[in-house]
Amino acid sequence: MKGFFSFILLVAIAAGGAGYWIYRGVREPFRGYSVPEQFVDIPSGLATRAIGDRLVSAGVVRDRLTFRAALWTAGNTTRLKAGEYRFADPMTPLDVIDKIRRGDVFVVPVTFPEGLNVFEMGKIVESKGFGPASAFVEEGRTHEGYLFPDTYALSRHTDAPKLVRIMTEAFEHALTPEIRAAAAERGLTERQLVTLASIVEKETGNPAERPIVASVYENRLRIGMALQCDPTVIYALELAGHYDGNIRRDDLSVDSPYNTYRYPGLPPGPIASPGRASLDAVVHPADTEYLYFVSKNDGSHVFAKTLAEHARNVQTYQVDFFKAGKAGRGGRASAFPSSVSGEAPRSSSASRGESGASARGRGRR
Secondary structure, three states: OHHHHHHHHHHHHHHHHHHHHHHHHHHOOEOOOOOOOEEEEEOOOOOHHHHHHHHHHOOOOOOHHHHHHHHHHHOOOOOOOOEEEEEOOOEOHHHHHHHHHHOOOOOEEEEOOOOOOHHHHHHHHHHOOOOOHHHHHHHHHHHOOOOOOOEEEEOOOOOHHHHHHHHHHHHHHHOOHHHHHHHHHOOOOHHHHHHHHHHHHHHOOOHHHHHHHHHHHHHHHHHOOOOOOHHHHHHHHHHHOOOOOOOOHHHHHOOOOOOOOOOOOOOOOOOOOOOHHHHHHHHOOOOOOOOEEEEOOOOOEEEEOOHHHHHHHHHHHHHHHHHHHHHHOOOOOOOOOOOOOOOOOOOOHHHHOOOOOOOOOOOOO
């Protein structure tokens, strides 16, 4: 009998020791890798045992037994989620399990502001380490205007085709049935809607002005008046590889279907990616008779119905403004800037200070 109790005592001590080992082992921080950060990729459908093997192999968890003990402690019903995980600091096995259970995957946030074209987006893609800009441009060129501007949480392994697919799917979601129906009621095809919205997006960054700018171009289209929109000329130059950040008088004669100084109506396609607000502005434009607008040099514009009224606005907000700037800086500034680079990418002919018939102050009609 004494031997039996001794056996029971030994078993109890062993069980207690094992329990203590498990308790301590799953709660003790561990870092078994020497690199600054360690990534572990868990494909969808990977078995729990295989997940443990990857964590052990990567030095994130000490050994398989510790992983299984942590999984048991956390609850065998714990579901581990697929994805790529980043580890940089010592973590307890329980914390590792919790991180994967929550799906706290490693992603790189990439923001594409409204009004960028595929070339500008490509530079962002490259700067974030997702491959050369040229690869994104090649893949996204035929989707110009349909690459929805937003912030995307991307896996490190996202390539150009996948990113373009993600962005075009986001665009399809943004172009709601209500917007599509409203466009159809106004006699606009989807491509015409997106094209006009891209022009509105490029012309103003002021949310309150988008419906008014949209009405200017709608009015011009209705009466057959040339759009004379600088951003379309800039886009034509970019397509030809000739844009250096400035737009000059001679550029207005470039022979391109995107040049709305030479060719009437809308250009053949979008020149940038519009956001929801610009899409909505095109299908719900303000009710105006405006045909012109010019920058007030404060992020807003002044609008006009007639050429005479527009010429006065150009004199006030461009000619006089830049003359005053020239006088204030000892003659170093020109009263007639030779480019719109100071307000790009949302600038057009407004900043040139020339009276005339263009929508934004150039004088070509």
